[in-house]
Amino acid sequence: MAPGLIDPQPAVAPDSQRTLASVTGDYYDTITFYLNGTRVSLDTADPEITLLEYLRGIGLTGTKLGCAEGGCGACTVVVSQYNPTSKQIYHASVNACLAPLVSVDGKHVITVEGIGNVKSPHPAQERIAKGNGSQCGFCTPGIVMSLYALLRNNEHPSELEVEEAFDGNLCRCTG
Ligand code: FES
Known part of the structure; x- marks a missing residue:
């Protein structure tokens, strides 16, 4: 190694180094949310599990697994949250196969x-x-949930808005 390339001083000053515990001390490892109106608290949520895997794992199998890559909409659920800017609750249609729990x-x-x-x-x-x-009904729950999200945000959508709400939902029976 060429002389002079190694700085004898550490890159981070020792007095600015922190322990892992001091960095993560303000974080919590419990997630809490509402599921169909019921409060759920999970202490050991696997960060790699998707919302779809969780829902189907607890028996809510109305939400379907189709493509598993955000392309078909069979797994659509609605995720609602308060928007502090608009001061309203926004209801988003979400592909549960892509959303981490x-x-x-x-x-x-x-x-x-x-x-x-x-x-x-x-x-x-x-x-x-x-x-x-x-027809076969496999995509229907996702279509219903996309429509539900639209109607929760806008009680009187236009025909175009309804059509756009179904952009992410495919029906394999009809193409
Ligand atoms: S399973 Fe197809 S979009 Fe999620």
């Missing part, structure tokens, strides 16, 4: 099971059912 800390996750059921369907579910709007 830990990303929903402090938010409200709504799945297709949380908006209605056969006896008491949400209007979006009812219209699709009565209008024969699904």
Whole structure:
């Protein structure tokens, strides 16, 4: 090695070095969120698990696994959170296959099971059912949730806004 290239002084002054504990002391390792209106607290959330894996793992299988790469929308759920700028709650349609579980800390996750059921369907579910709007049904929960997010943010969307809300939802029966 060429002489003079090694600086005898450490790159970080010893008095500015901190222990790992002092750096992470202000952080917490519990995530808390609401799931279909129920408060959930997880102490041991795996940072690598997706929201979709978690939901299906606890039995909420209405949210489907299709492509697993954000392309089909079968896994769409709604994640709601307060926007301090607009001072309103924003409801986002989210591909649960891409969202890490830990990303929903402090938010409200709504799945297709949380908006209605056969006896008491949400209007979006009812219209699709009565209008024969699904064939195999695999993509339908994702489509319902995209529509649900749109209607929560805007009760009177235009036709174009409805069409745009379905941009990320594919139906493999009809192409
Ligand atoms: S499974 Fe296809 S977008 Fe998530």
